[in-house]
Amino acid sequence: MNFSFLVNPASGGGAAPEAVVPVARLLRDAGSTVEVSYSPGPRAVAALVAAALDRGDVVVSVGGDGMLSSLAGPVSAGGGTLGVLPAGRGNDFARMLDLPATPEEQAALLLSGATRSVDLIGWGDRLVAGSAYAGVDARAAEIVDRARWLPGRVQYPYAALRALASYTPSRYRVAVDGTSYEYDAATVVVASSAYYGQGMRIAPDARIDDGLLDVVVIEAASRPALMRALPTVYDGRHVERAGVHVLRGRRVELRADGRRPVPVGGDGEPLGVLPGLRERPAVAEVRPGALRVVAA
Numbered sequence: 001m002n003f004s005f006l007v008n009p010a011s012g013g014g015a016a017p018e019a020v021v022p023v024a025r026l027l028r029d030a031g032s033t034v035e036v037s038y039s040p041g042p043r044a045v046a047a048l049v050a051a052a053l054d055r056g057d058v059v060v061s062v063g064g065d066g067m068l069s070s071l072a073g074p075v076s077a078g079g080g081t082l083g084v085l086p087a088g089r090g091n092d093f094a095r096m097l098d099l100p101a102t103p104e105e106q107a108a109l110l111l112s113g114a115t116r117s118v119d120l121i122g123w124g125d126r127l128v129a130g131s132a133y134a135g136v137d138a139r140a141a142e143i144v145d146r147a148r149w150l151p152g153r154v155q156y157p158y159a160a161l162r163a164l165a166s167y168t169p170s171r172y173r174v175a176v177d178g179t180s181y182e183y184d185a186a187t188v189v190v191a192s193s194a195y196y197g198q199g200m201r202i203a204p205d206a207r208i209d210d211g212l213l214d215v216v217v218i219e220a221a222s223r224p225a226l227m228r229a230l231p232t233v234y235d236g237r238h239v240e241r242a243g244v245h246v247l248r249g250r251r252v253e254l255r256a257d258g259r260r261p262v263p264v265g266g267d268g269e270p271l272g273v274l275p276g277l278r279e280r281p282a283v284a285e286v287r288p289g290a291l292r293v294v295a296a
Contacts, residue, residue: 001113002033003083004052004059006045006071009038011063011088019087019103020062026107033057049074058110058294064088065130065196069267072120073127076291083110083294089144089155090268092195093130096208097295114296117289118208119192121266124282128266129291131196131203132284134254134274135170135187136226138263139163140197142270156198157230164227169220170258173277176215177249184220190252190284191216194236204236205246211288212248219243253281 005024009017017038024034035057037048049071052059059075060083061068068084075082085106086094097118100106121128133141143159164186172188174181189196191203191214203214218226221243232238239246254274256262261273264282274282 001111002055002057003027003035003110004048004055004057005034005036005062005085006048006059006067007036007038008063008067008088011067016063016087019085022103023085023107023110026103027110030107030111032111045070046074049078049080053078053080058083060085060110062087064268065090065093066268068093069127069129069269072129072291076120076127076287081115081292081294088268090196090198092197092199093193093267095195095199096130096193097293099295109296110294112296114294115292116209116295118291118293119211120287120290121190121192121213122283122285122287123266123271126266126271127287127290128192128284130193130267131189131191132264132266132271133187133189133196134172134256134262134264135185136163136167137187137189137197138265138270139167141265141268142263144268156200160197160230161227164223164230167223167226168259170256170262171277172217172254172256173281174215174217174247175253175281176247177251181217181245181247183217183245186218186220186226188218188254188256189216190214190254192286197233200233201236202233203246204239209289211286212250213252213284213286215247215249215252217245217247219245250286252284254284255279255281
């Protein structure tokens, strides 16, 4: 098997270039051809993926969830296979796949050729791998991008607390497979994967291959109450709390009104803002089995 590594050198505070070297060496020692491209911008990704797939290469994402998400669409559209070498801050999709951590194990998995098909989330003209989220979570993601001066392990908790400290609730209209609900909420998450935010188990029952989306709604509450509840998100116990709702379906429509536009993010990247309650909704749809990934 031959491989094309696409590396985001900024991922993980610069960890990605270091992560690729030992794995690439092990693959070459095993007789594989390995191409490595650094810092592919959005316009270059499609061309690089197309060239890799024309050669019959496995495309390997080296970076975090944002890098993986940028490759998932073109690899899926080209009928290729995506490998994942986690080297970002969150690595939540890799966590969901239970990928190994050492270079030797990572190289062995890539060489084994074992694959599975996973779902993606269609969001407008984008494909999202793990989850899309609106409200306070999207604001936290914006803060994470400005908190690179902090050690990686505390960036997400810091950003979550900062976002909660200044949040204001919004009125959401959520329609799941045609059934509509309204909530005053802090956040709404549409998830294919259980994890986001560096290991937060936001949708504990979500599966990446069940053809369904888990929609987690956290209703508005006081700022201190939301801060106290934050630790329960790490083990998924938050879904047992009053004011937390889990819906499940294949198509999700979202609209919201708030004091200011409600931001949306997906896999650590900004996706704009939600339309207002009187506008056409944003739509998330599951794409069952859309992506073939290397996984045990």
